[in-house]
Amino acid sequence: MLRDTLKKAQIEAMKSGDKERLAAIRLILAKVKDRDIEQRTSNQDGDDDAMVIDVLQKMAKQRRESIEMYEQGGRDELAAKEKQELGVIEDYLPQQMSxxxxxxxxxxxxxxxxxxxxxxxxxxxxxxxxxxxxxxxxxxxxxxxxxxxx
The missing domain is CATH 1.10.10.410 (Arc Repressor Mutant, subunit A)
Known part of the structure; x- marks a missing residue:
């Protein structure tokens, strides 16, 4: 399952000392946990991987929009941080169709x-x-x- 892959990646990032990757993975896991809580109250059961992919797609979309806004505003350092997070998020998304x-x-x-x-x-x-x-x-x-x- 994708959730297990993310948890293993978190442990690997901790062991390797990759702080930026660790922060991005923790952010992903936090968003997934938020979605779990939402689903608990709405009585929706579904495919766990599909839910995690949906969370990842929304996070990727948010990062792309932020990158565009930061670049327009001349905030290259913030755009670079968002690009790094987007790269980590895309590592766990399925290959997108051309x-x-x-x-x-x-x-x-x-x-x-x-x-x-x-x-x-x-x-x-x-x-x-x-x-x-x-x-x-x-x-x-x-x-x-x-x-x-x-």
């Missing part, structure tokens, strides 16, 4: 469900997330779905 693979997946889903226009965008996005959620950046896929349906 633009060509994403386009092919969008076309396949569009054909499979018979989507014809923008009114079917929600259906296409839901099916994409169900089929390829872990390997797909849904924000990028959204733009491709819009292009395919317009």
């Amino acid at each position: 633009a060509e693979e994403t386009t092919a997946a969008v076309e396949q889903v569009k054909t499979d469900i018979g989507a014809e226009g923008m009114k079917d965008m929600g259906k296409v996005m839901a099916e994409l997330k169900a089929r390829h959620g872990a390997q797909l950046d849904m924000s990028k896929a959204s733009g491709l779905v819009q292009q395919a349906l317009s």
